[in-house]
Amino acid sequence: MILNVAGLIFSYNSHPVLDGVTFSVSPKELVAVLGPNGVGKTTLLRCINAIHRPSGGAVFVDARDVRTMPPAAIARSVGYVAQRNEPTRLTAFDAVLMGRRPHLRWGVTHRDLEIVDAALQQLRLTELSMRYTDQMSGGELQKVAIARALVQEPRLLLLDEPTASLDLKNQVDILGFIRNVVTEHAVAAVMTLHDLNTALRTADTCLFLKDGKIAFAGSPQQVDAEIIESVYGLPVEVYCNGGRVMVAPHG
Amino acid sequence: MHLANGHISHAYMRYIRFKIGFIGAALVALAGMVAVSLSVGAAGVPLSDVAKSLAGLGVSPRFEIIVWEIRMPQSLAAIVAGAGLSLAGAAMQSILRNPLGSPFTLGISQAAAFGAAFSVMILGSGVMQSTHIGSVTISHPYVTTLTAYGFSMLAAGAIIFVSRTRGATPEIMVLTGVALGALATAGTMFLQYFADDVQLAAMVFWTFGDVARASWMELGVLATVTGVCCLYLLSRAWDYNAIDAGDETAQGLGVRVGRVRMAGMLAASLVTAVIVSFLGIIGFVGLLVPHMVRRIIGGDNRFLLPAATICGALLLLASDTAARLLLAPHVLPVSVLTAFMGAPAFVYLIVRAGRR
Structure with a gap:
């Protein structure tokens, strides 16, 4: 297992958000965290990454408790793509190069530059590599953030709404790319998503949160209308088309 | 995960070389400006004599005194102050993610001005004396300097205290700084209202930022604190x-x-407090220079911070030299010139950015 989350408890100002969340993620596994707005999906990622300090439970990455790891060591193991990425007066190349920070000792090496070059190439950003990120669209900026997380060479990828600002083609491209990275490099990934169909199409495991607890965890094929209705409070129909599961609201 | 593909972007390497070249050119320009600033003034010293004096080859005692006792401390003070204020501004703009971040936006300078006014009025350090060049001096400059420093650090401490209790977000820091600046300005106005003519003149005189105030000893303190914080x-x-x-x-x-x-806030505030306390208020350098440099070489702080440091030194030294020449034999305090040049230059930058 790369990630083990054990009995995680977190509250905002005594309002419980996560209440005993437990799950684990293996290499090459892509987990989608789903649930209604405000259910604690982003909070869960922040707790895994030690940005938030949970009041109970523990998070282990490669069997190391993140509470005992210095921030730079966490950043060498966990790549994090935040929901909101600020555009800056940095070129895309420099913005991605920042992902090498946790690995740097004395300065940037040729290898660091090669890694950035390769990541930009894989995300088809080479042409934009010298453009300032404050001159980029939301989708391009999102790709830069994903490339930055990749050059951290992490064991675990955490992605908070990675397709939020992307058009349909870019959504498919990016999720396909993440799928490939997870499989080829044997990393684990946890991503939050709003779009159920995207999650069901891409993830190995779907993890539904409700009232701070895991309401369901299983493969997309195991997801049924009853589960979704109990989580979102909305009647839906679940179709299976050529092995793919799809969801549509009733009516 | 292994991503390296053995290829490095040539365009990126060119971009890096351009930035290094820019910093090198700024350094050369600064060295040239130092020579010019030592040479020109009410009494001209030929550049060849400046070079000889710097190399210790012996020139006339008059030139030696002009170069080493009068102009060198002034030029070095301009370099240290320009570098420190500009770097503090660049760092604050990044730390606070706010383009208006500068030592002046955060009320540190206003607090120093209040400290000086307090010293003049309450501690009695403001007896005005006429000097041979017709300007005024403060009778107990160290009391004024220390009080100004104390109040500016108090302002920085208050910002940090509020941030520690309410969270160190940019919004909290900027808003606290603005509020403290307003409070310090109100306090200064209050003291000025009740001050007599002599005290009022001393208070106003102190606020004119002037690099000619620094002696070798003061320069040592300034350079040490600024150097450590800059590093x-x-x-x-x-x-x-x-x-x-x-x-x-x-x-x-x-x-x-x-x-x-x-x-970062503490280091930037400390630099500002020391410079403002010794030399008075020198506006716009900390705000303008980082914006100018960012426009040319981008916002990568690995290059922006050193470039802003050197360009700040260059700009203030050039301004001080110009201020010395403009109304010669009268000497204009450099802060008047930086404000005159800085405000239109800043508006120009904003308009140009808007057109893009």
């Missing part, structure tokens, strides 16, 4: 880049955002 701020360039991209992204990259922001 610290330059060493955090990566962290400031990460913070620019958002607090959450920076935390994901292993940056302790709150701690880095606090320490």
